[in-house]
Amino acid sequence: MHEQLSPRDQALEARLVELETRLSFQEQALNELSEALADARLTGARNAELIRHLLEDLGKVRSTLFADAADEPPPPHY
Template identity: 55%
Template sequence: MSGSDPSLEQRLIDLETRLSFQEHHLGELSDALAAARDEEARNALLLHRALEDLRQLRLSVAANPHSADPAGEPPPPHY
């Protein structure tokens, strides 16, 4: 920009710098959001599996309630 106002040129440089800074951080935010979504999906799957295991355990206990009663257990060998 030869022959133009130096303050106008400096303003243009400042705007380009800000735009570059914003584009960089927008990319970082996008990456962080994608990582958070992946983690949320993994956590949802783990929770679903844990709930299914708990459901199966409850069904097992309901089918045989005496197996969960500690009084029905034989004493340990040292007694």
């Protein structure tokens, strides 16, 4: 036989269900945030590599244009 729950037990059960539901949503949100963080880290690493290559290319272009340091224009603050 199934025993009828007291109002107090019903309230506790309802609260437990609510907490379990909240936990489930928080776990889902945590997983989504974890995936987003992993994607952001990957994008950051790609961007850092791209900047490194661009700086290398810029250095090559500058060395080609200004083979002698005396030919290089002075910095803007002069």
